[in-house]
Amino acid sequence: xxxxxxxxxxxxxxxxxxxxxxxxxxxxxxxxxxxxxxxxxxxxxxxxx
Numbered sequence: 906x907x908x909x910x911x912x913x914x915x916x917x918x919x920x921x922x923x924x925x926x927x928x929x930x931x932x933x934x935x936x937x938x939x940x941x942x943x944x945x946x947x948x949x950x951x952x953x954x
Contacts, residue, residue, distance in 0.1 A: 907941045910934070915941040917948075 906918045906929065915938050918929035932948060935941040 907938065907945065909938075917941050917945055 906920060907915050908918065909915055914934050914936055916934045917932040919932055920929075922928060923930055933941075933944055935944065
């Protein structure tokens with residue numbers, strides 16, 4: 906899940922909520938949406954290989 910921050914940057918959050926806190930984990934902050942999308946793809950690839 907990618908959200909735009911007030912600063913204009915984009916943050917990647919985990920798809921599932923953390924059961925302990927009830928919030929989504931921060932998986933990184935990026936300057937462009939394209940960079941955030943690319944990193945999300947890398948994360949999904951890494952989870953399955």
